[in-house]
Amino acid sequence: MNKNDKKAIFVGECMIELNGDISSLGISNSHMQVNFGGDTYNSAVYFNRLADKKTNTFYCTALSNDSFSKKMILRFKNEQLNCEYIRTDGNSPPGLYSIEIDEYGERSFSYWRDQSPSKKLFTGSNGKNLIKNIRKADTFYYSGITIGILDEIQQNQLIDLGCTAMTSAFDFNFRSQLHSDKEKYKKLFKQINNSIDVHFVSYDDVQELFNVKNPVEIFEILDNKKNLVLIRYKNNIIFRYHHEDIKTITVPHGEVIDTTAAGDSFNGAFLALFNNDNNIKIEENILKSHSITREVIRHKGAVISKELMPKLNEQI
8 A cells, every 4th residue: 555545444343144035934944145244344345436546445343263254354355445454363253144124125134243253343452453553544434333332442442543533434323222221322422423524324313312303403412513414314315514504405216125235335435425525515425425325225235236336427
C-alpha cells in the first residue's frame, strides 16, 4: 500500500450463513446454502467495489485457524479486501446464523455466536496491537451489532478508535436479542453518536429502542451538532446535516426478492461516493447509493455479483 493511499476500515463480525427454504424440514431433508455474511462485511464489499483506486479497504475482525475461517479469508481476498487487520488466533470457528425468508422477502434470523472469536477482538496483546494499527483511518465504520458482541471495555475502545478517524460512520442496527438491556444501549448509542460524523439509521430500529412516534424526533435524540444523520423511513431517506433544514428524498424500491443487506449496501455505497468526492451533494449521493440497494434487493443473498452492479455514472 502506498503511504499516500487512503485507508478505510470496517470493523465487525462475519459469520457462517445458512440460507434457504426449510418449510419441509419437519418431515424430510431440507436443502440450505452455506455462505458468509455480516452487516459490516457487506458494507465493506460494496464500499470497496465503488471506492476509487487510491483507497485501500480493510476488514477488521477476529477468526481462528479452522477451515471455515480460512475460507472466509479467501472470500474477503476475492473481494479485494485487505486482511492485514484480521486476527486468526481464536480457539473456535466463526459464529453461525440462519435466514428464513417469507413470500414478501422479509427475513427472520437464528444465531449461534456465543463462542465467536470476534467477541474478543481487542483482548490480549494481539488486541492491543490491533488497536494501535487501526487508529487514524480516513474512513472508519462499525455498527450496533459490532458494539453488541463486545464487552464494555472493548466497546469503549471501539468508540475511541472511531474518534481518531477522518470520517467515522455508524449504522444504528439495533437488535432486541443482542441489545437486551435497553437502558444501557440507549445511553451507549447516544455516546456513540457524539463521536461520529455519519449516522445511518433505520426508523424501525430507533422506534423500537427509543419508542419515538415520528422520524423527526430522531434528529433531537441523535444530534451532535456536526454529524450527518440519514434515516431510512418507508420509501424515503430523511436527513439533516449539521443544523441545516431536514430534507426528504423519495427512494422507491421496486421489485423485492430479498431485503438482506438493503441498508448495508446503501451505507457502503454512500461512504464510497463520499470518499471519492467529499464535495458530492448529499441528495445526489443518496440517489446513486439507493440505485445499488434497489438492485441488491432484486436478488437473493447479501452480496450480488459484480456484473450486476449498476453503473453509477449513468445514474441521476
